[in-house]
Amino acid sequence: MPTLIALIAFALSGLGLTAWLRRNQAARPAPASTERSAEQLSKLRWRDFARLVLQVMHARGYRVAAEEGLPADGIPTDGSDIVLERDGVRTLLSCKYGSAAVVGAPALLGLAKSATLRGTGEVIVVTPGRFDEEAARIARQQNIELIDGQSLWPEVRPYVASEAAAPVEAGPSNATTPKLLGLAWGGAAVIGILAWMLAQGLQPAAEEAAPQVAPVRTAAPVTPAAPQPAPAGVVPTDPAALEARRREAANAITTLFGVDRALWSTQSTLLVYLSAEDVDPTTDLCPLLERYPELAASRVQLQPPAGSRKPVRFKQCRSY
Known part of the structure; x- marks a missing residue:
């Protein structure tokens, strides 16, 4: 009986909500035009x-x-x-x-x-x-x-040229109909569940006290655990992937203010050519290196511009 009541409530409320939403959509004024996107x-x-x-x-x-x-x-x-x-x-x-x-x-x-x-x-x-x-x-x-x-x-x-941007007359759109139907029948499902719970609670106490046979439970099949994704900070082992990461870091550092170009002189030393004497790009440079765990402790050689009398400086964003 509770199941039958729930099905009736679900069907009636779903049909009623669908009719109300469609009537409300039809009552909206049609848009005058569709703007050029x-x-x-x-x-x-x-x-x-x-x-x-x-x-x-x-x-x-x-x-x-x-x-x-x-x-x-x-x-x-x-x-x-x-x-x-x-x-x-x-x-x-x-x-x-x-x-x-x-x-x-x-x-x-x-x-x-x-x-x-x-x-x-x-x-x-x-x-x-x-x-x-x-x-x-x-x-x-x-x-x-x-x-x-x-x-x-x-x-x-x-x-934009007037002929290209001329408005296109459009009637009421049915593009949202599937969404409206989903909302209507989703609400009907909630009403059906509430009706089932209410009918279940109104059943006679004697019926609730009747002995019930416990269902035989079968062991759920054991499914193998899905492989866990590797942590985000894991360093790749492929030499080509490591070289690509070094090249990507150097290209990003080349875009910093005061940096003329950046290249790897060795696998652990980044040579940074400065475009001005008084520039120190390490504040913006270190976060770009620290994005890659294997490059965070690299030695950075800051090379002054050609003709400058300032000495070469060495920096290290993170110690080993």
Whole structure:
């Protein structure tokens, strides 16, 4: 009897909730239009995308700095970075546009050095996609402004051609119907369980006291334990993997401010060429090495710039 009551409550409440949710959805006003999403920026050609970005920069007060060989529209024909100017401050604009939806750290490597060579004090990187966490971390270290497609779209939308951005009329969408049905019948299941518990509690006490035959329990099959994943800090044994980790650490350190380049002179000595005499990058350098347990105690040789009279310095982020 409790099971029958629970099934009836489940069916009635499920049908009732489904009807109510559908009626409520149908009563909502249909959206007037569907806005062009930021993802559609990736469908443009690079030159068209760069032109839209320049319009946004113009709205922010930037102007393209005059450079030799630059076309009239300010967009380099070879797809290189663009130098902007505002209030006497020059800024390097880099449009990272391609088939990849996610821009990683390698795309930002060398931008700070390129900005220095071209006489700019700031860097802005724009993409129709998004940036991964490593790219965002390097941008914070080097004071690079990142603008992804979601952030760019509200600013670029006024400049999109009217015919391309024309609203599309749409009626009430049924895209959420499966979700609504799931909510309705999930709630009905809860009501059915509550009804079963209530009916179970109202059964006569004599029926509860009736002797019941204990079910025969069978031993559950023993399944072999799943192999545990290796701890995150385990050092790989493959020489190729170790070399890749050393190369990855050196590339990351090369992007730091004041560092010209970094390379491994031996397996335990990292040679860091500085671009200025008074720079000490160890504060940012050590966390990059300590990410790899086998490299944390490596000796760091800080090599002053060519022509400097300052001695070579040695650092060690962590003792053995």
